[in-house]
Amino acid sequence: MKIKILCFLIFTSISFFGQNESRFLEDFIKKENKVTIKVNDGVYHITYYTHQIVETTFIPKNQSINKESHAVVLSPEKIKLVAHTSNNRTVVISDGISLDITHKPFQISYSDKQNNLITSEKRGFFTSKHNPLEFVKGNFPYEKTEKIEFNLTSDEILYGTGARALGMNRRGNRLPLYNRAHYGYEAHSELMNFTIPLVISSKKYILHFDNPSIGYLDLDSEKDNSLTYETISGRKTYHIIIGNSWEELIENYTNLTGKQPLPPRWTLGNFSSRFGYHSQQETENTIAKFKSAEIPVDAVILDLYWFGKGIQGTMGNLEVDKDSFPDMKEMVSRLKDKGVKTVLITEPFVLSTSKKWEEANKKQVLAKDTIGNSAKYDFYFGNTGIVDIYKKEGRDWFWNIYKEILGYGVKGLWGDLGEPEVLPSWVNFGEDKKADEIHNIYGHDWAKLIFEGYQKDFPTERPFILMRAGYSGSQRFGMIPWSGDVSRSWGGLQSQPEIALQMGMQGLGYMHSDLGGFAGANLDDNLYVRWLQYGVFQPIFRPHAQEDVASEPVFRSDFAKKHAKKAIELRYKMLPYNYNLAFENNQKGTPLMRPIFFEEDDKKLMTTSSTYLWGKDFLITPILKDSIKNTEVVFPKNANWFNFYFDEEKIEGGQTKTVKVKQKAIPTYVRGGVIIPLTKIVQTTDNYNGNYLELHYWFDDSVKESERTMYNDDGLTANAFENGAYELLEFEAEIEKKYLEIDLEAEFGKNWKSTEKEVVLVLHNINWKPKRVKVDSKRKRIDVANNTLKIPVKWNTEKELKIKISLK
Template identity: 60%
Template sequence: MKQSILYIAFILFTVSITAQNAERIFKSAQIEGLYVKVEVNDGYYIINPYASNTVETTFVPNGEELITESHAVVAKPKSSTIDITERAKDVLIKARNGLYVVITKSPFQISYYYKDQLITSEKRGYYKSAHQPMDIVKGNIVADSTEKIEFNLTKDEVLYGGGARALGMNRRGHRLPLFNRAHYGYETESQLMNYTMPIVLSSNKYMIHFDNAPIGYLDLDSEGDNTLTYETVSGRKTYQVIVGDSWYDIMRNYTNLTGKQPMLPRWALGNFSSRFGYHSQEEVEMTIDKFREEEIPVDAIILDLYWFGKDIKGTMGNLEFLRDSFPNPKEMIKNLQSKNVETILITEPFVLTTSNRWDEAVEEDILAKDSIGNPAKYDFYFGNTGIIDIYNPKGEQWFKNIYKELANMGVNGFWGDLGEPEVHPNWVQHHAGTASEVHNIYGHDWAKLVYEASLEANPNKRPFILMRAGYSGSQRYGMVPWSGDVNRTWGGLQSQPEIALQMGMQGLAYMHSDLGGFAGANLDDELYVRWLQYGVFNPIFRPHAQEDVPSEPIFRSEKAKRLAKFAIQMRYRMLPYNYNLMYENHLYGKPLMRPLFFEEPNNTKLFSYSKTYLWGNDILVAPVLEAGKTQQEVYFPKTSNWFNIETDELIEGGQTKMVKTHPAYIPTYVRAGAFIPLTKVVQSTSEYEGNRLELHYYFDKNSPENERKVYNDNGSEINPLWSGNSNYELMKFESIYKGSNLKFEFEFEKSIEFDETLNSNDKTIDLIVHNIQREPKYIKVDGKKVEVKWNSETKTLTIPINWEATTKKEIKIKLKK
């Protein structure tokens, strides 16, 4: 083992000597508690193993103090034995089987290995040099010099990360500003958007997270010299290298480090009624009544800024219902709840000098300051404003109290808009530092504030927090981000799968878009319908737009309304499948939307592919992204055969196939051997019955053994998996095909005692088996023959099952040869 490590280190030394730091001189390496301290001539390193898959490295230059605070990381390094082996030319640092560190003494270099394979290495490592400004952030990122950390890249690796951008899946070749800023009306390309993150993922299956809050850049080999560079104006020189045997391992390991997304309320998977915006209580209630009249399911309505003012400008910061337009908000919220509809309110972190609360904000000392300690005031689109200093305990508590008051009125969701912050001059001073130091974490810490306020008001009710900006790890505050003010065009739609897939890879699994597009008065029913059809397989289903063109299906043409209704009904039919995806994300950090290279990690053709993706493990989705498309190419992963979800056509995996499109749905396929739990259409998730399911099984002789698990709980309780009662259930479904026998076994891995809110201890299941080409000889349920009709047209078999939660269930089908 030592010989192989020495050999690898020697090879690295001989082939990459030009990619090392000749000026940094190694002095010593020694264990200090849980970490290793490496002394060099210009400072020292702290190398801190978090787990077998995660190592943190911090450089502290001479004359600086170690900064230990992280805004992203919540995990703690685990106590374990660290071994240091010092040799003539290098030092081996090893804590566990898995990821380890090799330090080459001269020229100095830090390299990371996983299972004896080189993962990545520093090039120059840390250095400081003149700031090279970019026009796109001129005036936003201001510095004479920046601090940098430089890495080597192999010539062929594909790079992802940097937060939300529209640049194509492969972001290599770009220098990306790390400065949260909205891009109004973007389409197929956006270099800078509202949610940036200092994260890089490589097709070589590793992640580097630069653990530093202040603004800067992420240079993904823009010079074409195989160099990755992180740049910052100030702060920590800390990064974590994260590895895994699969992409799902990396997702789990990263979210173990930065926090898991809490379970959202089940209603968050339903349809939202939203626009910019509803002007009155009467309009809100009329809109929901129209949904119910048209029998189009809906679970929530979002009130944009007219809830606190008649005009767009001049009223931001009022943060209380305008009684002229909303005379009885408590009654309105109560009426909506009686119709199984939740109320969500927009809020912003700005208090205008013309708002009703400006004097209160100044008196309570809750605003950020200028250089001489007065409330910072500046102009932006909505008026002359100050910004709430959420880092000042006074500002934090003041803002929290407003959310708690609204929650006590019955508001069960909050929308945090303009949280980049939208306008944030460098000279503004916060309690925790300058605008440059807190700009990129403002939305992150605001989400934390709203999350805590929501739980303080309703300790056992899951928060819902819609935010436009955040930071690494914001998922742990239940943040639901969206992709900003996208143009209402086909170009706007085309960028959305990439943005959502990339953000899911960076821990923000609920990234979604304003379905139908936001910006511009473009009345295009085909675009609208195709966007909503794509939204069926998005984490959040939320049509939203400027009010020039209605975003709600109830106000569209009859044809658009009919097709939108079909899409929304499909969304509701998929509630049990989608809720299980929420569980998998919460427990394992798995994205809901997954790129196809997760499925085929060695298929280089898929590294830059986003036109088709996986919705969970078992559904393949190919959204229609161009006008007038009657057919389009779809790649079917070689790991399975795939069934057309509408026609049951079986397609062999491992091929690209031209498929026909249909106006009522986008091309969607189910993995052979999958169990897909569905439910009947309901008008609200409140009507969902977890004890009545359609369980669709897609039979394929080439997939003889399969197992799936389906999670369920009451849809609202905080931490059901971890509470003392463990108030959830986990069902396991297995299939085995051998000879001419197809056998199913149902078993509860975890069941709960009867709960009136869950109502799911006993199950009524229609097991629907697809691709049964001939009528079976017989069917037995728990050893007893049953008479079941086989549908000769659809080639399906429907078997009604009554299943007691405390028992196992066995179904045997004798097929004709």
């Protein structure tokens, strides 16, 4: 330990810069997993949650500690810390993150167990004049703000800060932390619906600021190697999180802030959605068109016309307009019989012209103005108040409305405008919460209200909660976020992979876009087709748009309809693979869409979003420009990649290659030497049968051994895995001497009944005719056609199944 401490001191002695000369240490106390440091302008409280997660809170003089976190759910572990003081320095050593504290001038630095500097406070905490950004000036009426400043190294690439369209590297920007919709954005947007006070470094650490109050993140906009968090008020708390891999880093962050519950399987199907269906007849006729066209569909989403005939003046009614929907409950039931689930929109605004205004005002469930009356103000939809979800009365009132809605048989809830869309600074919530202190967590706490309501009143159901705004940790409430009112244009499409990849790294693995684009009357069938082809490989497949141009394929041209149908059918074939991605996200926080540098940790790829990974084994390059004939694809090293649609094309990893673009699909490649589970096309996930599998394997003699798993349960029941109602299938491929051997095994939860499976093993890139194929030592006659070998087998999952194929 003495040698380690000496090395640490020598290393970090060259790593300090930018200290605040007026700050100095007065006292240092270490107790178990906590460190308390008294400095001349306040007190630091440092808590180790794990060796790789450290929380630092600074309490300035004349301020008191605020222990309330809206993000953190993890409890601190018992961590062994060793402290050593020498001259002007104290070090605290752990098996993960270590502290180096300079006494005078005071500074904290964080390093990993290899003594590599993670980050350090620069000036640390200070207060200074507020310099508002022009485009949010009206939202930030403050003369001074509180800041915490950190050092950056010159080569760091920075991600995070929520949903933005800025390019993958967000360094060089000063960005507001103020959730605000951006209608009709395209390839660039500095401010959108999700602003998250979190920065991810290419050095594999996360800096998370645990304070929901509005503010800014300055990612070295002055080019002086500084990162500055700025806020109007609230906690001066931040987390340093590290990991040895990108997957571990995100797992650690989601351990801290919560894991996404496993959604119902139908969430991965196709949605029929638009703004909006005006009547029961229109809704049912639309679904009938899907059925007659044999285009799979699993849900229909009703926008605001379910409670009012007009866009303006009716928000807040939140009860069925019986003129337009005369028998909502029966309609929902009829749709359910067809395998289609109904999702209804709701908003937190109660207009003074709505049916519920008088009741909401009388019951005191709305936020207040400065003199204690229900706050009222104008916005696009009318004169409104907003539900105070920070009062028990407000939460109970809102949830009782949801219970009534769910009583119709509705299976999903949509929370729109939850930024909130408009929220003046003078509005007050709860006992003492100001609008600007809760603005960025209103959507987060709204999702929490719904999620906890489900747990109480519908404990066996998995909720579907579609939300446009949230905060750090919103994933733990089952939030399904989307990227807002994107322009229906090629520019709008171009920003979508970046937004989804960034949000997945920030814990919100189901970020997706309105497929086809939302805003504008642009009728472009090629754009529509390319967006839906990309949508196959994004977390939620939900075409949605303003109704002036149809979002549903059944109302589009024959060209668009044909290609959209193919894309949707592929989405359903991929249900086993995609559901396993959902399980991985639930267990470890791993995003469904993953940046390519997850596979190849190369600085040249750190800003790439044009090619990405769908899970571990699909390599996707969306077509983001019109009528292009060729595009570049980045092929990560350590694997060979096969064209998913054209078996004859095999590309060696570790290169960027120009490939031809075809109309039928976007460039899609699969990793060689691994087994990928697919299934039959079904018209709804209600008809999905986990006992039928196609196991696809692209032969690659350089991959001597591989193993993949596939999770399965009933797709509906909450906490199925935790309650042991699941099966975990294991697929192993091994090349040994003269044979390729495929082994299939299964593990079961204590409450799962095993069943026989009908499996077709599909071997691609088989350019020879095998002399022998044995299934459990019994020879099987097989033909090879088009370099593909299909082996149908029955698998009793109580036993291991071995398939051996001779290599010549």
